[in-house]
Amino acid sequence: MSEQTSTGPYSQLSDHDRPLNFGTDGQMSPVDAVLWRGDSDRHHRGTLSMLEIYDCVPDWDRLVAAHEWGSRMLPRLRQRVVDSPLGAGIPSWVVDPEFDLHYHVRRLRLAGDGSIRELLTTCEQLAMTALDPERSPWEVYLIDGLPNGKGAYFLKAHQALTGGMSSIAILAQLHSRQRDPVPGKPQPPAPTPEATGALDILLRQLSHEVQRAPHRVDLAIKGAMALTDPRKALSQVLRFGRSVPRVAGLISPPGSPLLAERSLSWRFTAFEVPFAAVEAASAEIRATIDEVYLGGLISGLRLYHQRLDRPVDAIPVAVPIVVRDPDNPHQTRVSIGRLAGPTGIDDSFERVLTVREQIRAARNEPAVNAFNDVGPMLAWLPGQIVGQLSGATTQNDLQASNVGGIDWESYVAGAKVERMFAFGPLPGCAIMATMVTYNGTSCIGVNYDAAAVTDPELFAESVVDGFNEVLALSDTSGRMTRFT
The missing domain is CATH 3.30.559 (Chloramphenicol Acetyltransferase)
Known part of the structure; x- marks a missing residue:
């Protein structure tokens, strides 16, 4: 055990036993807020999906326990989105007092011939079904009925859930380097539910805007200083202006x-x-x-x-x-x-x-x-x-896109991972391709x-x-x- 800190809610846990330093910010990032609000148009839903193929069907009880543990290590998995009462500004993440793992972790058996095509058809249907905005925006499915006793695991989550952390990095927390159970895994306590009202959300938004004030002041100062060389400033403005349509895809x-x-x-x-x-x-x-x-x-x-x-x-x-x-x-x-x-x-x-x-x-x-x-x-x-x-x-x-994968042979609840596919959301484009390199x-x-x-x-x-x-x-x- 590593040295423990003396204060705080996790004072009795070693450093490696603490929840990961992700999802601790109660404020959604501005970019994630735009992605979340984009769901108001059902053509632009931000649901991303992951599909893993296993050499056998994982043990169900171990899989559920792994997600219970994962939701403690990654508190964001127990949080839901609470929007501003004004319906604008940056939404907040709060620990859901009614979080129910039974809702999020599910199992099903393939119908039909159990082929990969049948599996992908089932995953398509699951991915197109909207996530419940009143719960933490993720669901997972253990799928059996594949040939030769193989199993599959399907994760769907809103891309705003992952924030700046790769969904692969989050999923990797549930993977092990061995088939057998790992004794002595850290067991941090569940995050404490929060009582967050409309006033709390508004205060969070105000605090966020105050924190951004120095950045905006800095931009204003730089803009003012640029005027000391009008020719250079005009050149930069014109270059930026010509660049915006290219970046926005307007040309x-x-x-x-x-x-x-x-x-x-x-x-x-x-x-x-x-x-x-x-x-x-x-x-x-x-x-x-x-x-x-x-x-x-x-x-x-x-x-x-x-x-x-x-x-x-x-x-x-x-x-x-x-x-x-x-x-x-x-x-x-x-x-x-x-x-x-x-x-x-x-x-x-x-x-x-x-x-x-x-x-x-x-x-x-x-x-x-x-x-x-x-x-x-x-x-x-x-x-x-x-x-x-x-x-x-x-x-x-x-x-x-090409996202980071896992470069070692891994196991989930006793099953060896053979393949790992990601399917990004389809925000109005014709084709979305995602490459993940696994082992x-x-x-x-x-x-x-x-x-x-x-x-x-x-x-x-x-x-x-x-x-x-x-x-x-x-x-x-x-x-x-x-x-x-």
Whole structure:
């Protein structure tokens, strides 16, 4: 046991036995507040999903106990969102006095043939069902009925729940390095429920605005100092002004007519590729993993359009861009980068290099942090207006992200994890792709709008063939396959 502190509610616990330092802030971040309010438009719900495949069905009692323990280690899992009585401003997180693990942790058995397609269909239906806003916004399902005695685990949660912490990092807390139970796990007490009224929420909002005041004053001072060199100030304003439409996607290429339709219907498909093959292609092309990944997806969409005799030169693409905080170089923030996916370039090498240059240009846009900067102001807008602003993503044909995974063999309640897929929300775009690398295998989950992708089999074949075009640029034997 490590040294204990002498005071506080966890004074009898060792340092490693304490709840994780996440979800302790009672105030939602401005960006998360915008994502939460965007749910007012059901086309833009921010539900993210995770699907794990196990070599057997986990022990139910151990799984429930793991989530009980996890909700103590991560107090955010016992918190619900309480909005301002004004319906605007930053909502708060409060410990739910009626938290009921029985509601959040569920089990079901697959009907039909128990195939992976049947599993994905079930997960689609679960993901499209709205989360209860009066409870902590997450649910998990243990699923059995798969062939060969395998099991599956499905998590759905609102993206505002994770805040700045990766959903993979949260999920990893439930994983173990061994199949057998681990004795002596920390057992912190459950977080204490809070009595939070309308006045408390308003005071929290006021405190938050007061805390931001020095930042706003600093911006005003910098603006005033810039006026000492009017020519330089005007140049910066013009550069920023030209950058805003690019960052906002207002001058992106037109969306593909083939992918133009939108609906409420989500569909999942999944792929896997050896991470070593992606690394080999990255080294050969001298591009990053992200650039190879995105180049492979765009290559697949290029083939999809060609095979349906509807080729296009470019498609609008959005990707997360990690940028350094200009006021604190040691901190990073995630923004959005806009690209013109080069589906009209025939050569796969040139296609990836074009993606590489566009990503690097997007990272250096003067207005790259604009969304983070205006987030606090957007949070004060009514939910319906925020939902309409979220509709800007409907012009994207593809949104793609690569999130950190787990690089070691892991177990959950006695079952070995074989694959780990993430399916991001579909905020009005045609296709959302997410890559998670687990124990040497890159698992790519794709959520697409059923009205936009009308030939799912051809779409899946094209993604595999297009991605393998890029991998073939190196001498690796690894190739992408569809997860079936």
